Every structure is written in structure tokens, then in C-alpha cells.
Amino acid sequence: MIARNVSSSAARAGQVDEAPTNRTPNGVFVELQTHLGRDPGVDLGTPPSSQTNLVQVLIDGATVQVPAGTSVMRAAALAGIKIPKLCATDQLAAFGSCRLCLVQIEGRRGFPASCTTPVEDGMKIATQSLRLAELRRNVMELYISDHPLDCLTCTANGNCELQDMAGVVGLREVRYGFAGENHFDKPSAEPKDESNPYFTFEPSKCIVCSRCVRACEEVQGTFALTISGRGFESKVSASAGESFLDSECVSCGACVNVCPTATLSEKSLIQLGQAERTVTTTCAYCGVGCSFNAEVKGQQVVRMVPNKAGGANEGHACVKGRFAWGYASHPDRLKEPMIRSSIDHPWRVVSWDEAFEYAASEIRRIQAKYGRKSVGGITSSRCTNEETWLVQKLIRTGFGNNNVDTCARVCHSPTGYGLKQTLGESAGTQDFLSVADSDVVVVMGANPSEGHPVFASRLKRRLREGAQLIVIDPRAIDLVRSPHIEAKFHLQLRPGTNVAMINGLAHVIASEGLIDEAFVAARCEEPAFHAWREFVLRSENSPEAVSEITGVPADLIRQAARLYATAGNAAIYYGLGVTEHSQGSTTVMGIANLAMATGNIGRRGVGVNPLRGQNNVQGSCDMGSYPHELPGYRSVKDVATRQLFNAYWNTEIDPEPGLRIPGMLNEAVAGSFKAMYIQGEDIAQSDPNTQHVQAALRNLECLIVQDIFFNETAKYAHVLLPGSSFLEKDGTFTNAERRISRVRKIVEPLAGLADWEVTMGFSRALGVPMHYHHPSEIMDEVAALTPTFAGVSYEKLDRLGSIQWPCNDDRPTGSPIMHVEEFTRGLGKFILTEYVPTKEKVTRKFPLILTTGRILTQYNVGAQTRRTDNVVWHHEDRLEIHAEDAAERGIADGDWVHIISRAGETKLRAKISERVQPGVVYTTFHFPESGANVVTTELSDWATNCPEYKVTAVEIRRSAEPTAWQVDFQATEQQQAELKSR
């Protein structure tokens, strides 16, 4: 894996345009050290070796040069020589159980398995002989003697490795007959397990290759599967003989992915049969941005198979991306544009043009009446870069102001701000692959196993290899202790005390001489650093003082700081538990300070890594969605930048920054902001203090909502523009590691137009026509106007698979690691991070702190995942409460409770949990009726207005009575449903 980078730097040196081949001019086959050009359909049998010294072997007369440690099987595959195999796959460590891959090696006795035998220099290997053929055929004969011969009606027909291998070895008869002991006839066969909503497990077809068990361990890291029994009784068992659904299985699909037979099959495949074509695209869920090969039949997706060549996921996936795409064809999808003059009126279905005209005329009317700045819009972190680009362009050129913001406002805006200030670029510093080189990992305010599962699997793999883990989180997240994973330190701090904690860690590092002085001297601004050192050394930042604030013992803080500073490559991964605070930006800067102080920036295995919530948070920010910044994070006040855009767009960009989302909402409540264009964002559910949001939306005279569903915000809308799902359009997403990946159209937009076409239509109606025939032309415009994207094009994306920006003439294939030689801003800048407690304090009236988070099977507001079978795992939000707090209030597990804050009151069921500490309660906000954001407050980050979702003082009371908000919610729900159906 390390070696891969070597080659991409070679590619950078100028070989990039040559078609990749793994055959050198003198005919030697070599390991291709990049995903580039590798056919993901070819399985090389075993993973690449991590060693670097090369050895040369002769396989069936072909010369192959590979790193030591490479298996004979892989070396052969590189030369195009296919050795029969069943248990081996290049996604899993060699196992050696199927015994089909036996070979003969000159000078060695017997028939070693090629998957488990590493090459040695000078080895001469024969992969075919009569003797080998006999052995392989006889092994296959044993397999088939215990296999049902229903190939014609089998799900795997057309895609069965067992069938393929039976053909390859030339099995012609089964001398044992089929009357013997077996697992397939009626009396013997175990029943099919259909409990999982997405795949079935049919034990009678199992060949016990253990691929599924190994995938669950090695790839996913959940350890839900095992082989129970021994000998002929050996069978795959989910947990302790439970059904898949009841077991610890997290339904990531890794097992299904590697199953060589029909034993583990997608239900969609069973229903639809094998696909006829494959389209590579990018998942539209979280910020990991997994690449998938959509297997398609006509306009129907048969299944989504994680792409081995996908840079972010390398063949892995989670329950959402892998399976939960059925929402795209859910009956709730909006299929026709609709308008109404008041939210009390029924909706009227209209043509696209009428909808555009109506929306445009309303905008113009309102601007005429309330002023140019009385309208604005929100771009979507779920839409493509191209679509986001168009929306902000429409607002800047069509609306004539900078009132554009994006949902990153409420999640990672502090990341953008904090990293820009310290490092000079509003983005994470590493690629995901980098974690494979980490020696110690800090996970702060993030819960990767739930929120970023595919990254969590990578991280867990590295932790199992021996890297150490520090978790900084108020809650005992899965990573603190799960199978084969245990955090060395869990700093279980009180919510809202992140900055104090960071300062405490910095204090230890500075006071114990653990600063990387050489790095700091060479790479950072000196005066700022000295000020910082002086600051963190103050007694108020000592572990003892910090312990008082955070509740974490001083000794733990000391040990964790020492580990971070001295264990080698140290990386910090953080999430919304860092940003969604009144001091979110301060913590981000504090994290950057720590990384700079210890020299953990600019190489593999280190860095500052924000885990982005939505698929295109990074991209939507990059595309100029902020009211104060044009694309590429360039201030709207900057004349040169404005001129560039003015010229290209033939417009006059407002030099004044526009309103942020909270500003728009406040102005709407105040009555001076009157119209919004919201693309793919449900602020009525996702933004804090729901009642305030609702009040603001009710005050609008024109709300234009573009979404795939009739979401909560749509209840307040006047124009509904049906959106298109990620399956219905072309474009790109940019994930948390700055990786730009293609989204490819698989089916036609349900309502006829892709989102980018909708924005074009609206813009045309506004009198500002846009002229694009394909999203690639939009990307060309992005590249022309944005230096970090200068080298990006669809042609290059098609060729390379994905590109991590910055991508320009200096870095034609992108930049996996940033700030290698110097920081983007030149010298890194330490920034003082004084701890200022949040105004949201616990009181006698509100004695508990509510903090919020995510769950694996649901995504964000749940609009997509609630419309899939994922609800079997999580069908309602629950309030986690510690047993002590519950007992004090007479609350039992499963009781309905009211959550009361100074902002509002809502009702959930309680779940007694040891994951939260006493004094802290926790919930998710995936269901609108939960009203989690009814109780969250309007307090926000001092720099960016990112809401303080993670700290709300609350009281919990046992009660099954509906809350006032919920009564109102139900009424609105019913009223709007009626208005829609009329």
C-alpha cells in the first residue's frame, strides 16, 4: 500500500498519460502499484505485499518481478496466469483452505498452496500439470459431492465462482454420488436465513471457505461471524447461532461481497437476476465518499457493489451505501413541480416552465418590494459540486447578492475557518489511506463506527495491527471498547469543555519538552508560536486545572498527551463533537496547534482530519457556498477575485458579504428577509431551535424548495421543484479527504430534469440564462476559475478514478497529503485558544446536558434512510440516559420522557445506557417527530455561527403525554398532507 504512492509520484513525474500496464518493455511482469488502470474485476488472489525489495520468479515460463512477500498466486495473476481458487481473494489475507490453488515448485516436495506460499527469488513454479489437474479435480469433486446441483435456478447463476472453478478444473463426474452425508437435501439442509432485509444466507450452498467470516473480521472489523462446529459440521454462524438480524452483524455487506457462491446473496439480485451493465459512481451518504459499481439492468439498479479501485473505500462499504438506496424509487419521491401562493393553500401541479416563471416572478416581486438583499438561498452538501456551483452562481448573478450559505454552516464551518487560519487551507490534511501509517490516533468528538463506518473499518484495522487509540468524547463510543479494539485512554470529558482539554494536552506537551522544536522552527511563525507556548504553559491550562473543568483526571490527560506526542506518527480525527460548540472554531485551531507543535503534519500517518458529515460538505464549501467567500475560499471583498468572476460570468458581484443561514432566519423572523431558494436541505428538521426556524419559514413570502421528498421544510414552501437522486444525474462529489469522484447517471431523472438543469431553468426565468450541455462543462468552468481545481476535468477523473485537490500544474494527479513542504499559508500559525465556557449552563431547572449524535443505519434527517428497510434496526430516536439519572427520576428503560430545555420541549423513549456518564443525556435526530432540535438552542460558534448542537441544558421528566410541539407537528403534518393530496 505504501508502495502505491511511490508509483503515483512516478506518475506525477510525467508518466501519467501513458496507459498503465504491468508489463515492462523487456517483458517482465511487475506489481502495478496503483489503482490506476487496474481492472477491479480481476481478483489477484491475495493482497499486495508491503515489502519493498523485489524478487524475480519464473511462473510457467513468464518472468515476474514482485516485492518479497507476494504470494505465488498474486505473482502469477500479475502475469495473467489464473490459478484456480475459491477461498482466496485479494481483499483478504491468504487462508489456504480450498486447496484448489496447489502448484508445483521446483526443488520442493509436495504441492504447496499458491495463495499462502510467498515467492522467493529464483523460484520456478508450474501452475499446470496433469498431476495438479488430477488433484484439483478431485478436490472439486469433494466440494460438489456436498453441493446442491440446482445451478440453473440458482441466484449465483452467471456469477458463481464454484461453478466457474468446476468448469476450469474439468470436473466431469462425482464418483462419491450424492447419497452420502450432506448439507443440501431436505433432512439435512438448514433453513435459509432471510432475516436481514437486504441479503439472505442459504447454508445449503455454503462451501465453508470462510471468506465471509474473514471479511467480517479483516475488512469490517465487527467479528460478528464465525465458523461453529468442526469438521463436516463446520458452518458459518452469525454471533452465537443467531439470525443475521439478531446478531452483532452491522449489515455492511462485506460478507456478501466476497461470497463465491449464492450462499450470501442480495435480495435485489435474487429478485432481479444478474445485471447487464456496470456503472461506477459515488455514494451519496456520508463524507467518506465510497466508490461503487452500480450493477444495472435497464433503468433498474440490481445491486451496488463497492469498488475495489475506489480510493476512499477500496472495496468496502456500509449498510447505507451498499444497501439503502431504495429510497431513490420510493413512492414518496416528488415527480412534478408544484406551486401555491400561500402555505395554507393546496398545491397545484404545474409544468417546469410555469414553476420557474412563478418562482422567478416572486423573487423579482419581492426584491422590488423589499430590496435586492431580501432574498437568498442555501446550497446543498448532498448535491454535486456542479449543482452547488450553479446555485451559488444563480444567487450571486440572478439574485444579485451574496446571501448564499450551505448546510456546512451547521456542521463543519468551524473546520473551514479554523484550518484556514492555522494551516491556510479549509480542508483535512490527509487521505484516508494515511491512517494505515499511524502509530497513535486521537478520535475527538467523532463516532466513526456510526457516522463514517468505512473509515472506522480502516481505523480499526490499523488499531488491530497495534496502533494506539485516544478517544476524547463525553460518551463511551464503540471504539472505546469493541472486539479486538480498546482505547488506551478515553478522556470522557463534560460536553462543552473541548478547548480546556486541548489546552491541557498542549500544556503537558509544552511543559514536558515534547514539542518538535525543529519542525516548529522550520515551518511555523515564530512570534505566534512563542505566544502560544507561553499561553498553554499558564497554570489555568495545567492538567489539574483542566481536570476541574473537564472532569477527566489530570493523570489521564498527562498520559494521553505524552502518548500523542511521543508514539511516532500521530493523527487526529475529529467530527461534529468538535465543531458544533460555541467554541467550535477554537477547538479546531487548538487541534491544528497540537499537530504543528508535535510535527504531526505533512506526511503519511499524521495530520488533522475532519470527518465530514455529508457526502459533499467539502465540495459545497469549495464551490463558494459561503456568503463571504467566492469559490476556492476567496473573499468576496477581494477585488481581483471579483473581477475574475465578473468577467467570466458577465456580472457585477456584490462586494459585500451576504447573510449566513442564522442571519437569514433572524431577518426572516424580523420581517426583512422574504424569499429563499433551498436546494436539498431540510432546515426545518436539521437546524437548531426548530420553533425559531419554523417561525422564520412561515414569514417568507416565497420559499422555493428543491428536494427529492416532501420534507419538513417543504411544508412551508410555495414552490416545489422535484430533485433528482444521485442515481439520476452526472456530476462530482468531494469527500472528507478532498477526493473528487464522479457521480454517473444510471437512470433518467424521475421528474425529467437533473438538479443542475432545474437551477438552469430557474436562472433562465430570472433572466440570467446559463449555457451548459453537461455537468462536465460546469466543472471546466470551476477549473478555469478556481486555482485548486485548475487541473480537474471529467476526462482526467475518468482516467484516474478520482482526484484529491489541489490539482493543478504542480500536482497534475492531485494531492493525497497536504502541507508537505510548507503550509498553504506559508508558515503555520499558532493561535491562542482561551477556554470560554458556553453560556449554556446546567442549572437547578435544567440539570442535565443533552448532546446529540448519529446512528449507523440512519443518515442525517433520515429523509433517505427512513424510506428504506434500515428502519428495522432503528425505527425511532431514543434518549440515552445513565442509570443513576434515570433512577433519580423514576425512569425505566423504554419509558416515554419529556426533554425540556429553555428553547422547547419534546418527547422520546428513554434508553438506560452506560455509554453516557451521569449528568449527560444523548439522542439522535433522524426522525422529524422526535423533535430533537426543538430543544437545541440558537447558541453558536463565535466565529462561524455553527450551532451548539452538542450542549443543551435540559431536564428529563417521565411522561407519556404529548408535548405542545408534537401536537402542533402532527397538526401541520396532517394539514400539509391534505394540501398536497388535493
Next chain:
Amino acid sequence: MSVKVYVPCDTTAVSIGADRVAKRIAAQAAAAGRQITLVRNGSRGMFWLEPLVEVETEAGRIAYGPVTTGDIESLFAADFLHGGQHALRLGPTAEISYLKNQERLTFERVGVIDPLSLEDYQSHGGWVGLQNAMALSANEIVAEVKGSGLRGRGGAAFPTGIKWQTVLDTTADQKYIVCNADEGDSGTFADRMLMEGDPYCLIEGMVIAGLAVGATVGYIYLRSEYPRCWTTLSEAIRRCEAAGWLGENVAGSGRSFHLEVRLGAGAYICGEETALLESLEGKRGEVRAKPPLPAHVGLFGKPTVVNNVITLASVPLILARGGKYYHDFGQGRSRGTLTLQLSGNIQRPGLIEKAFGLTLRELLNDFGGGSASGRPLRAIQAGGPLGAYVPSHDFDLPLEYEAFAQRGAMIGHGGMVAFDDSVDMRRMARFAMEFCAEESCGKCTPCRIGSVRGVEVIDRIAQGQDREANLALLESLCDTMQHGSLCAMGGMTPFPVQSALQHFPEDFER
């Protein structure tokens, strides 16, 4: 003066009443006002004489056996405490030809001493090897073991010194010594006898191994069917820790070695070294593919010496008397002594430690005294359930690794099970397949499915169904299993089957 009376605490002796005998002797002595010191020693390995009671007299130890509780009164009456005449009197123990004709090196102390007495151990030559080893460098210890010619006594007969050298030469922050005490082969009991009769010898061997390769932690992987070993070893380890033979500072050397006993869970396959390591790590006992060898990537991924009990217990003597001393026993490439375990249809079953080179016939007749049934011996199965059957016409085969290998047989762990001419070799062949089906870990296909098919094919042969075709299929299956299996379990299961087919074809025609 108090008289020392020895009654074995060994599992075999106990299974036929040694505890009751000991109790009765103590009671009888008390009643008679006789001062005795009852020592529960290990077994001398003459099972047909168990419970074997010994009395220490001026003329040395005098043996009586087999003693039952009913004999105690008459023994006292015969003044056995002074070596008095009695029908069960066997004379001086050391003069019993079965023992006298052995060359006991590894088993030197077994049956002689009180197993848990550190004093006894030390006074019978214990710890000398360790003390010598402490004066040597790691490489010198390994060289001594190499020079002894010691090969793995667990069955594979891999040269111990070379294995140790590999571990020594592999750099790692942690290394392990693992003792394979999962003695699962049918007809074997040497490991158990040693652990019950001389546990410190094994511990000393493991400490020396630790010094030799740079390992500071050792595990004894003990089969759960050996509860007495568990108690004996646990107590022995406790005493060694208290006396400073184990722990942070072994015998004041500044070197550390920690030892722990871990119990298996009844799976034969966990005697296979890689499955053993998996089990020791707390996982399902499933065979690992090799390479990597455990010497490179063993327990918890660290370089690990995995040796059998007898191998490790042979080490103290090698270090005490020198590799050459040990090497002088045996012949060819089979050096030192072999601990043979004789059982089955045999008159005098037991443990015979003898230099390599003895013939099977000498073993069976001179030591074993022929079949128990009195009928002619037809075959022996050598080396456990996966070992070949050696027919009587091959009984002149010398007990030597290479000689056995040439005949497609193996000495293995030294278990020799005798059968008389009433044995049905087709049934024995079926049993081999059945055993494999029962004990296969299930990882590789030839073993998992092949063993089940093997039973079915032999049954069809027995029923006379397409006999020729099924015989051919059985041969073919054996070939597939032998050459296709992942480990020795599936790879060697064909040996008893093939040998039965080869030497006793008539049994398959009935």
C-alpha cells in the same frame, strides 16, 4: 525410624486403585504403630504392575505389585516395610528387567522422586542444566541443543536446535515458549507421565529454552483431559515462583521467565501446533497455513518455540551433561532416547525409554511380552491414529525416524498400539477416516469432506457395492487427502488406510 513407602499418584496407577492402596497402607501403619513416610511418586511405567508399591530399604527400593487393598494386610504381615517376602514381591525395583533394560535419561527421575519436592528434584540432578545454561550465551545454548541431535518428540521430529536458532535469529520485542502438552494421540501417555512425575524437569527445560531464544513468557497448552497434570503443574509453577526458579529474576540471574498453564477444550486438532496457537490466543482451534512458521510468526504474531513436553524435558539433561552425552545414544540421524509407549493388545504395556535403534520385535516381545490375548500379533499402529499400520513381517524394523519413514510409517510421539490376528483391518481403516471426520478442524476441503466420504466409501466396500471401483476411489481419495490437505491431520489420515490396504488387502475383500 520412619520407612519411606512409595505409592504412585500417576493417573494410570490411580485409575486402578493407587489412592485406595495408599490410604489403606497409611491406615494400617497407623493401626500397627508403624512410622512410615508415604511418598506419592510418579509411575515407573510398568502398567501391568500398577499399583506398584515400593519400600525404601537398606538394600534399596523393593517393589511389590500389582497391589490391591486386599493385599495390604498380608503385606504388613510379611513385613514388606523391610522388604519382606510376599507373593507380590518383585525384588529391587531397579533390577526388574523391564526397567533395567531401559536407558532412562528424560525419565530418569520419574517414579523415583516426589514430583513436587523441590528438594528431591535438586538432589536428583535438577537445575544443573539451567545453571549451566545461565553461564552460556544464547547461541551457545542453541549450539548445545543442536549438538545433541535432539529432534521434536511430538511427532514431526524437526531438529530442535534449528527451530530454536530460527527463533533466536528473529528480532522481536516479545518471544514465547509454548509447550505442546495436548497429548491427543491414541496410545500415548509419556507427556502425562512426565508432567505428573517430574514437572520441574519440564519447567527447567522451558526456562532454558527461554534463555536460548530470548523469550520471557512461556505457556503450557495442556489438554483438559489431564486434570492431575493441571494440579501438579500449577502447584509446581507456584513453588518455582516462590523459590525464584520462575519470575522476574530467575535464580538470581536477572533474567525473567513467566510460565502459565492453559487448558485446551477437547479438540484433537489443537495438538497441531498452529491450531494450538490459535486456541491459545483464545480463538477457534483452526490450523494456520504455513509459512509463516511459528518460529517467525507464532503466538500473538510473535516468534515462538513450540515444542512437545518430552522435547523440552530432554533439554535439562542435555545442558547438564552436554549435547555430546545425549548424542552418544541412538543411531543415524535419530539421536538420544525415545520414550516408547506400548499399549493395545500386549501383555506388558507401559513406558520404555530406550536409545533409538531397538527393533519393533524387541519392543513387542522383550518388553511387551507378546500379545495379551496370547494370539499372534498381526500389526502395530505406530505414531498415533494417523500412523501407518506396520505388519508383523516388518517387525524387524529398527525404531529410527528414517527407517520408519522409508516404510511409509512413522514413530511420531512414540505410541505403539498392538493388535493380534483377530483384528479387522477394514474396520481399522474406517476408524482412521472416522477419527479424521470427528476431529478435523474443518478448514480445508480434503480433510473436512474427504474424511466423511472416506467412511462412506469403506462402508460401500464392506457392503460389497462396486468393490473394485470403490477401492480405486478410496485410493484416489487417500491421494487427494495426502497431497491436498492443509495440515498433517488430513495429510496423514490416509496412512493407516493405505497401509491397511497395502498389507491386508484380504480384509477388504470380505
